[in-house]
Amino acid sequence: MEQINIGLLGLGTVGSGVIQIIDEHQQELQHQTGSAVSVSKVLVNNKTKERDMDTSHLILTEKAADVIEDPEIDVVIEVMGGITEARDYILQAIQNKKHVVTANKDLMALHGTELLTKAEENECCLFYEASVAGGIPVIRGITEGLASDRITQMMGIVNGTTNYILTKMAQEERDYEEVLAEAQELGFAESDPTSDVEGLDAARKIAILARLGFSMNVELDDVELKGITTVTTDDMDYCNQLGYTLKLIGLAKRTEERVELTVQPMLLPNDHPLASVQNEYNAVYVHGEAVGETMFYGPGAGSLPTATAIVSDLVATIKNLKLGAGSGFASRPLHTKAIQANEEVLSKYFLRLQVKDETGTFDDLTSLFAKEDVGFDKLLQWPLEEEDNTTSEVVIITHMTNRAAYERIYQELENMDVVLDVKSSYRVEGGQVS
Amino acid sequence: MEQINIGLLGLGTVGSGVIQIIDEHQQELQHQTGSAVSVSKVLVNNKTKERDMDTSHLILTEKAADVIEDPEIDVVIEVMGGITEARDYILQAIQNKKHVVTANKDLMALHGTELLTKAEENECCLFYEASVAGGIPVIRGITEGLASDRITQMMGIVNGTTNYILTKMAQEERDYEEVLAEAQELGFAESDPTSDVEGLDAARKIAILARLGFSMNVELDDVELKGITTVTTDDMDYCNQLGYTLKLIGLAKRTEERVELTVQPMLLPNDHPLASVQNEYNAVYVHGEAVGETMFYGPGAGSLPTATAIVSDLVATIKNLKLGAGSGFASRPLHTKAIQANEEVLSKYFLRLQVKDETGTFDDLTSLFAKEDVGFDKLLQWPLEEEDNTTSEVVIITHMTNRAAYERIYQELENMDVVLDVKSSYRVEGGQVS
Known part of the structure; x- marks a missing residue:
């Protein structure tokens, strides 16, 4: 032999x-x-x-x-x-x-x-x-299993450390710092966890997936990134109440011939296949024009x-x-790079604010959103506990909007008199909560 | 070109x-x-x-x-x-x-x-x-993505019709017949649904997967099968109370060099990756010696x-x-067929009985299980509503046992005086409920 x-x-x-x-x-x-x-x-x-x-x-x-x-x-x-x-x-x-x-x-x-x-x-x-x-054969899944399809979107939980931390924070209502320390003790996080928790590790994988799945010469620098270090258990609580799960998602999306690449904490409806991926497990959800939804799940490391x-x-x-074969075919990208402008990036957003509980506050808020033509999908308001009753917490899930409009709203919110604090803001992906 | x-x-x-x-x-x-x-x-x-x-x-x-x-x-x-x-x-x-x-x-x-x-x-x-x-590239995942591993177990939700029916029964607490009729109207079930609901369609797929994954010349006849036609909403209710989800699972398991192939409704812990596969979606969960748990998810038809x-x-x-290549390698099976005997098939079981609510009933039951050395993992007993109080419903989840012992217990139960009816019995797979 x-x-x-x-x-x-x-x-x-x-x-x-x-x-x-x-x-x-x-x-x-x-x-x-x-x-x-x-x-x-x-x-x-x-x-x-x-x-x-x-x-x-x-x-x-x-x-x-x-x-x-x-x-x-x-x-x-x-x-x-x-x-x-x-x-x-x-x-x-x-x-x-x-x-x-x-x-x-x-x-x-x-x-x-x-x-x-x-x-x-x-x-x-x-x-x-x-x-x-x-251990998940996702590259082979994309290059061979879905070879004939045109992939329009890839969403991945591709970093085990951050998924472990977010899972524990959600399940046990514990703070980021505490869970990180535990993850470090258990060997799920490095002693310097920066490249994991700031999203860089996930960004590398998304760059590789996007280059393959979209056959486009994208680079690591094209991936916008935001980590999980500022995620709070309060955010988790509100997600839970609204039927969402917060995950660090690497997203690569193609609309026509232009793409968006980002890694950031996002809200997913609880019934999305990625929402139930727990602890250190990884999964990559792939949407193809013909095949529809598929997902590859398994151990991300080890x-x-x-x-x-x-x-x-x-x-x-x-x-x-x-077989006497070389590298095969199609390792050169088919498409030249085209990244979406902010106006083309469509998404829903979760926004948590603390506002003055006084007449006119809501009117100010709603007119700001109305000016940018952004509607509300869900809206919650609570008086803040253990404070005087001059402050309320407001949680908004917007309808679909473009990123440029949302960023203008966000900037104005930070300067508004009635807004005491913009506590957090996340993208919402993966369809409607049913 | x-x-x-x-x-x-x-x-x-x-x-x-x-x-x-x-x-x-x-x-x-x-x-x-x-x-x-x-x-x-x-x-x-x-x-x-x-x-x-x-x-x-x-x-x-x-x-x-x-x-x-x-x-x-x-x-x-x-x-x-x-x-x-x-x-x-x-x-x-x-x-x-x-x-x-x-x-x-x-x-x-x-x-x-x-x-x-x-x-x-x-x-x-x-x-x-x-x-x-x-649309799920699972064959490629097994033959290429996991080419280097030794696969020990495959569990699949590989029939969309039955998964749709069981999902609706569980979510909407509706009867089998009613949901089947709806599925037929919606085109998710054939007008003659036999091959789906009796498990034959799933058995075909499990035979194909087992032949590949175990590199063994198994045949369709080696797959034991049981369909979903006798599943009741009461069964679903108890599963739910105990933290399980009932699914029609095609199972191919290898222990040493002998295999078991079966399609039957089984209980899975709610946090098992297959438990959240809903409606007409399919998924194949693969366990490999080296890779551990992986899962391939997507549309099973269309x-x-x-x-x-x-x-x-x-x-x-x-x-x-x-490349001038032919069929490649390894389409001939590596192993000759070896099917496990009942004594080798290890599993836990869910069992629902109606018994006489009188002194000594429990003693009779427990000594029957003890005789076969089968312990109880969980045990529930309720008086039957709307009946005189001479009848109780008993639900048992056993510890791991071999199939031969369980079948002897099952047969004796059917002949016992204190047992009025053996309502249902399912295998429990996929690990412990946490």
């Missing part, structure tokens, strides 16, 4: 997961690819470091060239992370006509177009299923789930390689 | 959907396959029949040979349904070295192994994504969703065809 040799760049948790799956599922891999598959060389930082796993059957090296220039190696799997070195090594591997599988979302978000172009020029595969939503995605890419690579 | 010619067998709702997608998404198809794709000939029953669509650019024929023997035709798409003729035509097409895409679940469930073997022998593709769960799956198969076919 033919032998396929793998070079591994990196031997952290994901790298060891890859080795474990290749060892334990060797029979299945041979059945599917018609080849024996084994990891021959591994690039590590320190050859002499103590490791949890048995590495006696592996050749460890501290020199990248040992792996990417070895003529015996057919496929290079990059699980070292980081950007500069990973990019260099992948480019060199491709120049050496090696097929590449990577799990590196930072790299693919920033340099995906360049790397895919190089791979295509060299007739090499470059697969990166594990870079988005870990050693073995991520390694599953990598080894599945490896299987696809070996199949292509045996 | 190269031209790929398609022959279509059948021009019903799915067939017209296929033509619509190929026409409307021609630009995307060309970009992805590097070829112009068009339907050249269509087999119909009656060429002169009035149709809703414009067929002026198509050659309609009433002779199958015109399509499957035409040397200009590269790919045959079968959307005519039925078994005998469809099987003959597909076999002939394959012998003529044509690649085939089919949406025919009845055919694939009964003759899948034969057809896939013939395709492999002739180095032709035979793809059938649309045969399971319509002209355009089904056609999307077919045209995505067509894209995969054209890619393989241009």
Whole structure:
């Protein structure tokens, strides 16, 4: 039986997961690819470091060239992370006509177009299923399962840390800071959680998905982002009363040939398929013109789930390689970039205000919205507890409006006499609460 | 640009959907396959029949040979349904070295192994994504996305009609008969709903999924089935009180190298991902050793969703065809069939009884369960309303037990003096209610 040799760049948790799956599922891999598959060389930082796993059957090296220039190696799997070195090594591997599988979302978000172009020029595969939503085969779902459809919208819960935090805040009515600390203790959040809680990690994945799903050369910078650090349990309470769930959503939307890309906390109706995705789980909801609604759900991270995605890419690579196939088709984008202007971005909004409880306040408010032609879908008003009765809290869910109009309203609200405080504002997506 | 010619067998709702997608998404198809794709000939029953669509650019024929023997035709798409003729035509097409895409679940469930073997022998593709769960790319998810994993369990809501009926029964507390009649009026159920409501349609899909996911030559007859016709709103009520949702689940489970295949109404904990799949939607929950839990969700039927799956198969076919590739690998099963004995089938059960409300009843019941070493997870007892107070209703959720022991208990219950009626019994799957 033919032998396929793998070079591994990196031997952290994901790298060891890859080795474990290749060892334990060797029979299945041979059945599917018609080849024996084994990891021959591994690039590590320190050859002499103590490791949890048995590495006696592996050749460890501290020199990248040992792996990417070895003529015996057919496929290079990059699980070292980081950007500069990973990019260099992948480019060199491709120049050496090696097929590449990577799990590196930072790299693919920033340099995906360049790397895919190089791979295509060299007739090499470059697969990166594990870079988005870990073990969920969503990239394959979009590129192959929905290959014939025109995708109009992707909404994803693509960051496990923030979904864990928001789930606990909603279920246990606990504050952001408290839940974050717990998540850090449990290993669901990094000690520096910035890239998760500010939405950057999700933005990388949305950039990758949008480039694929819309076949458009969008960049990470095109994704507008807002994190979850200012979300309060009061916001959660009101969402709950109104039949919504608050989630950090990565949204990529296409109207005609122009797109909108954003990551921000959004309200979803409770019966939306994404609303019931809990804890550290991920899900990507895809709307296609023909297929309608589909959703891919599963673990967004973790050693073995991520390694599953990598080894599945490896299987696809070996199949292509045996067929004499290169990178396939359509890695170049079909459409040139066109981002929607604020006037084109249509959405409903949730708005929570504290206002003076006096005659005329409501009239002032309603005329401001009326001037911009924005109607109210839902409106709640309560006197603020434990305050004198001169202050009320007002929660509004607007009808559909364009973002430019909403931003004008928002700015005026901040300057209005009767408005004491604009407590929070979120987009509302995913249809009507029934 | 190269031209790929398609022959279509059948021009019903799915067939017209296929033509619509190929026409409307021609630009995307060309970009992805590097070829112009068009339907050249269509087999119909009656060429002169009035149709809703414009067929002026198509050659309609009433002779199958015109399509499957035409040397200009590269790919045959079968959307005519039925078994005998469809099987003959597909076999002939394959012998003529044509690649085939089919949406025919009845055919694939009964003759899948034969057809896939013939395709492999002739180095032709035979793809059938649309045969399971319509627009959801679950077959691709299993064969490619989870290619490297060892799948241990698949649970599917794979019949839209029954899921619609059960959703309405639960949400609106209406009887089966009433909801079925409504579903028939709305077009969600056939005028003869037998194959849906008795579970046969779901069984076909589970046979197809199990064959693939377990790489085992299981047959339709290996799927045990029970439909939803005896489900009552009382059952729904108790499920609800206990934190469960009742769904018609197709289950394929592997323990070691032996499998269990069944379709039956089951209780799932409310927080199970399948529990919130509503109305006519489908979803397939897949558990893999490495990846853990994943789920694929979407429309299970409909002209355009089904056609999307077919045209995505067509894209995969054209890619393989241009690469000079045949049917790929691994369509032959890796494992020989091994079905679990009743003693190996482990599960919890929901049981609803009406018993005599007299001293000793509970003692009789508990000793029966104790004799088989089956414990109670939950137990409810109520006096029956509007009856004399000699009758009680008892609802039991057992701990995990093997099926053989449960069936012995069930039989004895039916013969016990103190048991007036065994009202219902369902399996409980999907983990613990938290």
